[in-house]
Amino acid sequence: MFLRYDVFGTDVSPLxxxxxxxxxxxxxxxxxxxxxxxxxxxxxxxxxxxTLMMAKSLGLETPQTLATNSPVMATDYxxxxxxxxxxxxxxxxxxxRLHEVLDRSQKGMPAAFVQEELIxxxxxxFGVDGAFLCLGLHSxxxxxxxxxxxxxxxxxxxxxxxxxxxxxxxxxxxxxxxAADFKTRASDGAWVFLEMNSEPMFSAFDKASGGLLRxxxxxxxxxxxxxxxxxxxxxxxxxxxxxxxx
Numbered sequence: 231m232f233l234r235y236d237v238f239g240t241d242v243s244p245l246x247x248x249x250x251x252x253x254x255x256x257x258x259x260x261x262x263x264x265x266x267x268x269x270x271x272x273x274x275x276x277x278x279x280x281t282l283m284m285a286k287s288l289g290l291e292t293p294q295t296l297a298t299n300s301p302v303m304a305t306d307y308x309x310x311x312x313x314x315x316x317x318x319x320x321x322x323x324x325x326x327r328l329h330e331v332l333d334r335s336q337k338g339m340p341a342a343f344v345q346e347e348l349i350x351x352x353x354x355x356f357g358v359d360g361a362f363l364c365l366g367l368h369s370x371x372x373x374x375x376x377x378x379x380x381x382x383x384x385x386x387x388x389x390x391x392x393x394x395x396x397x398x399x400x401x402x403x404x405x406x407x408x409a410a411d412f413k414t415r416a417s418d419g420a421w422v423f424l425e426m427n428s429e430p431m432f433s434a435f436d437k438a439s440g441g442l443l444r445x446x447x448x449x450x451x452x453x454x455x456x457x458x459x460x461x462x463x464x465x466x467x468x469x470x471x472x473x474x475x476x
Contacts, residue, residue: 304342382438386467445460
């Protein structure tokens with residue numbers, strides 16, 4: 231069963247969405263002998279701050295980050311004239327430039343991340359049980375989700391140095407399926423890890439991949455994933471961690 235909670239949807243009320251999620255997620259987990267569920271080992275909660283620390287400990291580049299509810303601290307972090315963004319600690323909303331949303335005259339604000347502003351291009355790395363697929367994103371927006379203006383492209387391969395580290399993060403989080411987001415640091419061009427999504431949006435990415443992402447997910451759900459054929463195809467853009475092709 232492929233199951234994804236629609237965080238940004240508005241056509242159905244949050245209460246109804248949550249009820250359907252609980253119904254199908256509960257059924258799949260309670261019928262594990264009959265239903266294959268990708269992230270059955272996942273606890274259902276991603277702490278973004280913990281994930282950033284985990285990524286940093288594994289050697290991934292991460293953005294300079296402050297978590298605060300103080301407008302003054304947010305303004306002063308990295309210098310008052312530095313380019314910074316802000317987003318909720320728990321996710322569920324789009325990223326904004328700090329100076330566009332911050333009211334310094336207020337004594338407090340909802341706790342949020344304040345980070346160095348990174349630039350395009352972006353990259354989303356999908357992982358399915360040790361097999362990884364990378365897609366590039368180019369967008370003029372600070373958060374492409376707000377205007378849905380990203381141009382997607384399939385990369386011929388994933389950066390080899392990133393894949394084993396992402397596989398380790400997914401294993402620690404109990405994720406068999408997920409997607410990591412990266413943006414570029416302007417000063418050195420490095421790929422900078424932003425977050426690991428446990429329920430990533432995928433339909434537009436699947437279209438850009440020519441159906442490869444759908445094939446990876448479907449092969450696992452059908453029990454035909456060991457080995458995944460993309461792992462042994464030298465021409466495939468799919469990259470697999472050592473051992474996942476066995």
